[in-house]
Amino acid sequence: MAAREFIYQDRIVAFLDVLGFREKLEEFEQDAQAKMNEQGAEYLESQKVNEFVNAFLDTIDTLDEDNFRSYLFSDNICITVDYIANPDLMVSLLFAISELFYRLAQKGYFLRGAIAVGKFIDERRIALGVPLTTAYLMESKDAVYPRILISDEYYQLLKENLAENKVRGYVGLDEKLLIKHSSEFHYLNVFYHVVRKEDKVKFFTDFREKILDNLNKNKMKEKIYAKYLWLKDQYNSFLELYMNDLIFQEEDFEPNNELIEQLKTLKI
Numbered sequence: 001m002a003a004r005e006f007i008y009q010d011r012i013v014a015f016l017d018v019l020g021f022r023e024k025l026e027e028f029e030q031d032a033q034a035k036m037n038e039q040g041a042e043y044l045e046s047q048k049v050n051e052f053v054n055a056f057l058d059t060i061d062t063l064d065e066d067n068f069r070s071y072l073f074s075d076n077i078c079i080t081v082d083y084i085a086n087p088d089l090m091v092s093l094l095f096a097i098s099e100l101f102y103r104l105a106q107k108g109y110f111l112r113g114a115i116a117v118g119k120f121i122d123e124r125r126i127a128l129g130v131p132l133t134t135a136y137l138m139e140s141k142d143a144v145y146p147r148i149l150i151s152d153e154y155y156q157l158l159k160e161n162l163a164e165n166k167v168r169g170y171v172g173l174d175e176k177l178l179i180k181h182s183s184e185f186h187y188l189n190v191f192y193h194v195v196r197k198e199d200k201v202k203f204f205t206d207f208r209e210k211i212l213d214n215l216n217k218n219k220m221k222e223k224i225y226a227k228y229l230w231l232k233d234q235y236n237s238f239l240e241l242y243m244n245d246l247i248f249q250e251e252d253f254e255p256n257n258e259l260i261e262q263l264k265t266l267k268i
Contacts, residue, residue, distance in 0.1 A: 008129065011120035012081040012093060012154060015135035016100075016113035019146055019227065021075030024048075024109070055103040063096055064089070069122060077113075078132065080122050087161045088169040090154075094178060097148055098193035106206050108213065110146040110231070114138030115188075117154040145230040148188040150179060155186045177246070191238040195250055200259065204266045207235055212268060232268050239267055 018024065032044040056077065060070045067089055071078040079097070083089040093115070101111050116138070120129035138149045150158075161167050162175055180189045197203045211232050218224040243263040247255045 006121045006123070006126070006128075008119040008121055009082065010084050010117070011122050011129070011131060012083055012090065012115060012117045013120060013127075013129070013131035013135050014077075014079040014081075014093065014097060014113060014115045014148070015132060015139050016077040016079075016097070016111050016148070017139055017143075018075040018077075018104070019110045019112060020224065021109075024052075024075075028052075051107050052104070052109065055107055055109075056100065059096060059100040059103055062099075063092075068093075068096075069124070069127075071127060077111075078127055080120065080127060082122070087166045090158050090161060091167055091170045091173065091178075094188055095193060095196065097188060098190045099196075101148070101190045102193060102203070102206070105210050108210055110210075110214070110228075111148065112139060112143040112146050114143055114149040114151065115154055116151040117157055142185060143187075145227050147231075147234075148190070150186040150188060152186070155179065189238065191235060191242075194242060195246070200247070200255075201262050201266070204235075204239060204263065208266050208268055211235060236267055239263065 028046045028049045031048045032046040035042070035045050053072070056072055060068075060079075063070070067082045067086060069080045077100075079093065081089050081093050083093075097111075097113075097115075104111060114135040114137075116131040116134040118129065118131040118134070120127070120131050122129075134151060138151065143149050158167075158179075159175060162170070162173060165171055167173070177192050178189055179186050181187075191207070194200055194203045211228055214228045215225065215232065218228060243260055247253075247260070247263075
């Protein structure tokens with residue numbers, strides 16, 4: 001059999017990790033129930049595993065299979081994007097990750113991770129290259145909180161394409177709302193995803209409940225508590241900005257006083 005040749009291509013690579021997943025694995029196993037298949041053989045099934053994996057698959061299934069590849073292994077998620085022919089995908093990825101962040105948060109799981117860009121070998125069974133290593137190191141060393149870091153190279157690439165109107169499906173998008181900054185780090189504003197949701201109250205309520213739940217669960221675990229305290233501050237800050245300003249700028253949407261009053265009650 002002749003040896004194959006593998007080609008480096010330009011790719012955006014996201015590496016995501018689920019916070020506190022070791023404890024979740026034990027929950028999955030404890031949740032597993034014995035069942036019988038049609039042939040009468042016994043097997044184990046966990047409803048919590050089903051919820052976790054389906055939240056991932058439901059989000060990934062909305063992506064363009066020709067340009068996106070995804071891998072789920074234990075608590076790690078890798079998503080690669082072929083963006084050269086379609087720069088819109090640079091932004092589509094950010095909204096897809098925001099949706100995944102939200103769907104998993106609804107189930108009580110919070111993500112942290114990083115996104116990088118560069119030359120990459122991207123095959124159905126092979127993901128190999130510097131961007132994955134870069135994203136992995138950023139996630140493991142710098143992400144710290146439940147946030148998705150964005151490499152300088154990717155951030156500059158996105159800014160340039162938006163400024164030159166190459167991202168045609170998102171003309172007028174203000175990257176300052178989608179990407180936040182802290183010292184030397186850039187990170188995804190996952191709460192900005194509310195602009196794509198019809199039920200604004202449900203979106204913020206879901207996040208509020210799960211952030212509070214994790215704060216209460218981890219009161220005696222200072223390192224973990226600090227992570228959710230950071231997320232709480234991010235949530236409150238964006239909610240304040242949204243209900244006082246951004247909500248009035250949304251196209252094809254007119255908020256009423258009742259909605260604004262409801263949002264005011266959702267601060268943590």
